[in-house]
Amino acid sequence: MAASRLVGAYPVIGIRPTIDGRRGALDVRGSLEEQTMNMAKAAAKLFEENLRYSNGEPVKVVIADTTIGRVGETAACAEKFRREGVDITVTVTPCWCYGSETMDMDPHTIKAVWGFNGTERPGAVYLASVLATHAQKGLPAFGIYGHDVCGADDTDIPADVREKLLRFGRAAVATASMRGKSYLQIGSICMGIGGSIIDSDFIESYLGMRVESVDEVEIIRRMTEGVYDQAEYEKALAWTKEYCKEGFDTNPEHLQKSREQKDSDWEFVVKMMVIIKDLMNGNKNLPEEFSEEAIGHNALAAGFQGQRQWTDFYPNCDYPEALLNTSFDWNGAREPYILATENDVLNGLGMMFMKLLTGKAQIFADVRTYWSPEAVKKATGFELTGLAKESDGFIHLINSGAACLDGSGAAKDENGNGVIKQWWEVTEEDQKAIMDATTWHYANNGYFRGGGYSSRFETKAEMPVTMIRLNLVKGLGPVLQIAEGWTVNLPEEVSDALWKRTDYTWPCTWFAPRITGKGAFRSAYDVMNNWGANHGAISHGHIGADVITMASMLRIPVCMHNVPEEEIFRPAAWNAFGEDKEGQDYRACATYGPLYK
Numbered sequence: 001m002a003a004s005r006l007v008g009a010y011p012v013i014g015i016r017p018t019i020d021g022r023r024g025a026l027d028v029r030g031s032l033e034e035q036t037m038n039m040a041k042a043a044a045k046l047f048e049e050n051l052r053y054s055n056g057e058p059v060k061v062v063i064a065d066t067t068i069g070r071v072g073e074t075a076a077c078a079e080k081f082r083r084e085g086v087d088i089t090v091t092v093t094p095c096w097c098y099g100s101e102t103m104d105m106d107p108h109t110i111k112a113v114w115g116f117n118g119t120e121r122p123g124a125v126y127l128a129s130v131l132a133t134h135a136q137k138g139l140p141a142f143g144i145y146g147h148d149v150c151g152a153d154d155t156d157i158p159a160d161v162r163e164k165l166l167r168f169g170r171a172a173v174a175t176a177s178m179r180g181k182s183y184l185q186i187g188s189i190c191m192g193i194g195g196s197i198i199d200s201d202f203i204e205s206y207l208g209m210r211v212e213s214v215d216e217v218e219i220i221r222r223m224t225e226g227v228y229d230q231a232e233y234e235k236a237l238a239w240t241k242e243y244c245k246e247g248f249d250t251n252p253e254h255l256q257k258s259r260e261q262k263d264s265d266w267e268f269v270v271k272m273m274v275i276i277k278d279l280m281n282g283n284k285n286l287p288e289e290f291s292e293e294a295i296g297h298n299a300l301a302a303g304f305q306g307q308r309q310w311t312d313f314y315p316n317c318d319y320p321e322a323l324l325n326t327s328f329d330w331n332g333a334r335e336p337y338i339l340a341t342e343n344d345v346l347n348g349l350g351m352m353f354m355k356l357l358t359g360k361a362q363i364f365a366d367v368r369t370y371w372s373p374e375a376v377k378k379a380t381g382f383e384l385t386g387l388a389k390e391s392d393g394f395i396h397l398i399n400s401g402a403a404c405l406d407g408s409g410a411a412k413d414e415n416g417n418g419v420i421k422q423w424w425e426v427t428e429e430d431q432k433a434i435m436d437a438t439t440w441h442y443a444n445n446g447y448f449r450g451g452g453y454s455s456r457f458e459t460k461a462e463m464p465v466t467m468i469r470l471n472l473v474k475g476l477g478p479v480l481q482i483a484e485g486w487t488v489n490l491p492e493e494v495s496d497a498l499w500k501r502t503d504y505t506w507p508c509t510w511f512a513p514r515i516t517g518k519g520a521f522r523s524a525y526d527v528m529n530n531w532g533a534n535h536g537a538i539s540h541g542h543i544g545a546d547v548i549t550m551a552s553m554l555r556i557p558v559c560m561h562n563v564p565e566e567e568i569f570r571p572a573a574w575n576a577f578g579e580d581k582e583g584q585d586y587r588a589c590a591t592y593g594p595l596y597k
């Protein structure tokens with residue numbers, strides 16, 4: 001697997017097999033040692049086989065050297081976990097244990113407890129007891145209790161327990177992966193977009209990340225002084241000439257650039273991409289004299305200002321944004337970068353959350369236009385059917401640049417369905433199909449006087465997707481919105497007619513949110529009308545429940561979602577804040593506050 005591009009270890013999961021410490025004639029502990037350690041081994045195997053870091057490597061899991069019956073063993077386990085870089089702990093037990101003596105009291109770990117539902121020994125009673133103690137001590141933990149009683153010798157993990165362990169694991173690894181990494185801002189506030197007004201305190205205290213900032217002149221300096229890997233640049237340019245097919249130029253004839261100027265723009269934007277890569281993650285292949293630049297900014301995500309000043313003068317950043325967000329480039333499949341356009345740091349963070357949860361490339365889009373069935377009929381004569389009809393219309397998602405090319409849905413699963421794959425599953429065939437589904441159009445001179453090339457594709461597959469938005473509200477703090485739904489594959493003539501009414505040379509996705517009939521999900525119109533900003537981050541898959549679990553770990557309340565209530569999994573202490581799932585979330589997040597305050 002690819003090595004990490006970033007400095008800073010990936011989070012390790014520590015399993016804590018916890019046990020009743022009583023010996024004596026009946027040796028309670030002795031009778032439970034094997035079952036307890038087997039639970040730990042089963043949980044470790046589940047994580048190792050199903051969880052991966054964003055770089056594609058299996059998640060590292062360690063188990064305490066012994067079962068944990070008394071506080072001395074608790075301390076020994078904590079010491080081992082400290083040495084191993086454990087950020088996440090899962091305590092497992094089939095029996096009664098002594099909660100405050102055996103619980104994980106490290107204030108910085110993300111915690112879960114699995115109490116085996118077997119009636120021979122009171123594992124569930126310990127679970128309830130230690131979760132109460134976690135709540136009393138302000139160390140909220142996730143509680144996992146299987147629905148059905150299992151036999152004491154059952155070593156299989158029940159399906160509902162498996163689902164919760166994996167949801168917890170994905171969200172905890174995503175949350176802890178951010179610790180110590182950077183968000184790189186290239187340029188500054190973009191066209192007055194609030195999301196591009198970076199809030200370092202939020203990024204530091206909620207995400208545990210650092211903000212790095214670079215003026216865009218650095219890109220020009222590096223181009224001018226040759227601070228880039230010449231061989232890499234030439235390889236990238238050759239690949240680009242072969243696979244990035246130019247499409248129609250919609251600019252008026254008198255504004256269209258010459259072939260020489262267009263070729264010069266290709267060279268410029270390819271150079272921009274290799275330089276932005278280096279800015280984000282460094283590059284040991286840079287010429288010796290550039291040892292400082294070789295270090296990079298250790299950025300897990302970044303944003304580029306683009307509009308306006310840069311794009312009024314230089315070729316735009318659409319090519320670097322599109323390809324860096326994609327699952328591959330001239331070097332083949334590789335971990336997608338997160339590069340937000342318009343320097344919308346809040347949307348970039350949303351993309352980052354979901355890439356860390358899924359290992360998939362992400363789409364950045366304007367939440368541009370709600371199309372009602374009536375408006376579509378009036379504009380095209382077409383009667384909506386299927387998902388678009390069920391959602392009472394659909395939303396046009398379109399923004400130049402930072403939509404991953406995977407968003408066309410040109411990669412196919414084993415059944416021939418269009419998907420966005422985990423990047424390590426993307427084949428050469430997928431890469432070719434995705435590039436064939438994309439054309440590159442000279443930049444709209446109205447918005448991008450400096451030129452450049454915009455990627456263009458239409459999401460032609462009907463795919464499950466999740467759109468989220470991270471918003472900052474003064475006096476409240478961060479909130480998250482989540483809309484699960486599907487991409488809609490409209491008949492070509494219908495899509496064309498609607499697309500032509502706006503930016504016809506940009507990536508285009510038609511989105512039908514799942515409608516619940518309630519609140520902001522009464523119709524697709526209500527989703528748009530309640531959306532908190534101009535942009536959304538879109539991931540393949542219905543991952544809203546994972547986002548909700550991750551948000552609770554980050555202490556970010558969810559203000560809007562259409563995830564079925566039974567899928568909501570948050571720390572057990574949330575139940576103490578009331579029965580209504582939304583209100584308890586707000587109250588709990590306000591009480592616990594940011595992880596790194």
Ligand SMILES: C[C@H](O)[C@@H](O)[C@@H](O)C(=O)CO
Pocket residue numbers: 307342366399400447534
């Ligand atoms: C029209 C502006 O130049 C575009 O940037 C606009 O479509 C946006 O994406 C604003 O978020």
Ligand SMILES: [Mn+2]
Pocket residue numbers: 342365366399534535
């Ligand atoms: Mn936009």
